[in-house]
Amino acid sequence: MDQHIKKVYVPMTETAFYILMCLRKANHGYGVVQMVEKMTDGKIRLAPGTMYGSLSKMEKDKVIKFVREEDKRKIYEITELGNEILQLELQRIERLYRIAQEEI
Amino acid sequence: METKKQFKFFTIFEHEKEQDYLREMNKNGWKFVKVSGFGTYHFEKCTPEDVVYQLDYNKEGLEHKEEYIQMFSDCGWEHLQEYAGYSYFRKPAAEMNGEEEIFCDEASRFQMMERVMKGRILPLFIIFTCVLLPQLIMNIFSFHNYLVSAFIGGIVALYVIVFAICAKKYFEYKDRLNK
Numbered sequence: 001m002d003q004h005i006k007k008v009y010v011p012m013t014e015t016a017f018y019i020l021m022c023l024r025k026a027n028h029g030y031g032v033v034q035m036v037e038k039m040t041d042g043k044i045r046l047a048p049g050t051m052y053g054s055l056s057k058m059e060k061d062k063v064i065k066f067v068r069e070e071d072k073r074k075i076y077e078i079t080e081l082g083n084e085i086l087q088l089e090l091q092r093i094e095r096l097y098r099i100a101q102e103e104i
Numbered sequence: 105m106e107t108k109k110q111f112k113f114f115t116i117f118e119h120e121k122e123q124d125y126l127r128e129m130n131k132n133g134w135k136f137v138k139v140s141g142f143g144t145y146h147f148e149k150c151t152p153e154d155v156v157y158q159l160d161y162n163k164e165g166l167e168h169k170e171e172y173i174q175m176f177s178d179c180g181w182e183h184l185q186e187y188a189g190y191s192y193f194r195k196p197a198a199e200m201n202g203e204e205e206i207f208c209d210e211a212s213r214f215q216m217m218e219r220v221m222k223g224r225i226l227p228l229f230i231i232f233t234c235v236l237l238p239q240l241i242m243n244i245f246s247f248h249n250y251l252v253s254a255f256i257g258g259i260v261a262l263y264v265i266v267f268a269i270c271a272k273k274y275f276e277y278k279d280r281l282n283k
Contacts, residue, residue, distance in 0.1 A: 013211045030178035042201065048179040049160045049206035052172060053215050056164055072174040 002081070005061055009085045010092060015046060015054050020078055020086045023064050028073035029055055058082075106149040108134065113143045116224060117217065117273040119159040119190065126157035126194075136194070139187050154197040158206040159190045161220045166191070181206060189223055217277060225270055232263050 009016065018039075022032040029051045036044050055076060058064045063082035067075045078086070114122045126136045126145075131154055134147035158181070165172035166186065173183045176193055180200075184192040193206060207213045240260055243253040 013209055015209055015212070029175050033179060045201070045204070045208070047204065047206050047208035047212075048176040048181060049158070049162075049216065050208045050212035052160075052162065052165055052175050053212050057215070069171070072170045073178075074171055 005063065005081065005085065006088065008061070009063065010088050012085075012089055013054075014044070015050055016058065017086075017089060018044070018046065019051075019054060019058060020063065020082055020089075023076055023078040023082070026067050026075050026077040028070065028075050030073065107137070108147050108149075110145045110147070111143055112145055115273065116220065116270055117277045119161075123157045123159060127155060130155040130157070130194075136184070136192075138185055139192075155194050156197055156200070156204065158193045158195075160193065160206055161190050161216055161223065163189065163219065163223060176206070214278070217274070221274070225267075228263070228266070232260075232267075236260055236263065 012020075018036045019032055022035045027035070029048075033046045033048075033051060036046055055064070055074070059066060059076065062079055063085055064076045065079050067077050069075065112122075112125065114125075129136060129145075129147055130150070131152055133150055133152040135150035135155075136157065137146040137148050139145050162172070166189075172191075176183055181193040181195045184194060186192070195204065207216065236256060236259060240253060240256045243249045243256060
């Protein structure tokens, strides 16, 4: 795997994490915003400037890919590389959680 | 309808000040209509309301304008205009759950600042190093044309001041983001 991409995304921002999680199924940016709002009981509302910037950056980094356009909304989907990155990040978070549990 | 114009100058990395200014005007019953020329802000009278104004700087967004604006309007932000590469958006505070901005993390705020740097400072810097500096050096050391040298020197000094101010603003902004 691309070491540079790994460095940039592990650990990743919460925004990037939610984008990768949600794009395991193809969706557009606003769809991700709505999903995250529902998943977190309205606690996290992703903002459009952040979403737009993150999606285009993540597309360039090839962790997500453009699928098609629908009603002026770009639909994206996670790539294989994105999935690998997401798994690494999940392992990292799991490790942190486990350590915290053992310490308490 | 009663309208008014105000002249305001905001330097680079002062878009937050500009946002606060527009919000304050709206609170005082002056709704932002447009900005034109060298910083002439046009307003029209309205009932005082708390409306949040936000600026983004995103060239890629402007190249895919429809899709870019759609993302914002889906999230309830009204697109107003473009000015010097900046896109202006607003959303009434009453439609928000708590404070809302167009950026929700520091990473993306910092990325916008980097886009501003790239879009606005880099072109100046290229002119400076590729045109002005060589001209100055040639005029002093090859042509011995001191009048022209003094003139170009003046411009060079001005540029250096502008870069210094930008660098200062950049670090101030970065500091604020890290808090």
